[in-house]
Amino acid sequence: MGEKTYISFRRTKAIHMNITIQPVKGLPLIHAGDNLPALIAERCALEDGDIVSIASSVYSKAKGHTRKLADITPTSRAQRISKMTGEDPRFLQSILDASQDVLIEFPFILSEVACGHIGVRAGVDQSNIEDEMVILLPPDPMKAADEVRVALKKITGKEIGVIITDTCGRAFRRGQTGNAIGWSGMPAIRDFRGDKDLFGHVLKITEEAVVDEIAGIANFVMGESNNGVPAVVIRGCERWSGHDSLYFNKKEDFIRRALSVRAKPKKKE
Ligand code: GDP
Ligand code: MN
Ligand code: MN
Secondary structure (H helix, E strand, O other), rough: OOOOOOOOOOOOOHHHHEEEEEEEEOOOOOOOOOOOOHHHHOOOOOHHHHEEEEHHHHHHHOOOOEHHHHHHOOOOOHHHHHHHHOOOOOHHHHHHHOOOOOOOOOOOEEEEEEOOOEHHHHOOOOOOOOOOOOEEEEEEEEHHHHHHHHHHHHHOOOEEEEEEEEOOOOOOOOOOOEEEEEEEOOOEEEEEOHHHHHHOOOOOOOOOHHHHHHHHHHHHHHHHOOOOEEEEEEEOOOOOOOOOOOOOOOOOOOOHHHHHHEEEEOOOO
């Protein structure tokens, strides 16, 4: 990807942030080969500093990151998991194929995909696509976000940030929220470490996953079913500085370690 590009946001104090969130309306059903950045840019007047949040499902459809269940032959592992979960073994195979490391197999597959994201069913979806098809996550969502940012710049001449989202479950709490799986034009995390609180205490721990917060509100505007809104424009964010290490490395991730002790998948099949 080369040098990281940070778009320049309006410089305001957080206290003055006046953020608006607009759905991009009227997008058609997306198919392989569609020019998603152009379709989005035609339907909204983008400004410098805007962030466009795009559902991974439509990015993947536009790029053909989909599979037909009929083309998939399930392995014995998929068949064994199918007996436990009751899911189509071909669907389970598409999840296993998309997984780099399976953390748990039951009651659902939870796995790490190549980019470091850990998700239920590897983020493979059977919704918002024709019957007997699945949508995979973009194989390199960071590259995807960068590519869309550059394309939007070319079309509009504007400096626009891009966040690719997916709706994800989470540990400890019921309900799904939008997560950022790829981003470009901004750092993932706003680093508060070293800042002083209202009483002058130096913050030692707080790193705010801003891209996930933006993905969360974008996901709310998108909806999950038949809204037909796979892209959302967020305007008025203050710039933030920090870093991109959104994913724990394996050493830091003690919850993942605890899981692997409890639910290590059976021998390779
Ligand atoms: P995910 O969160 O990335 O898995 O995507 P979802 O399947 O939840 O879809 C997010 C939003 O995009 C919802 O409002 C869907 O109705 C909408 N959507 C999904 N596919 C399409 C499409 O091909 N065209 C349009 N216009 N909207 C879509
Ligand atoms: Mn999804
Ligand atoms: Mn969704």
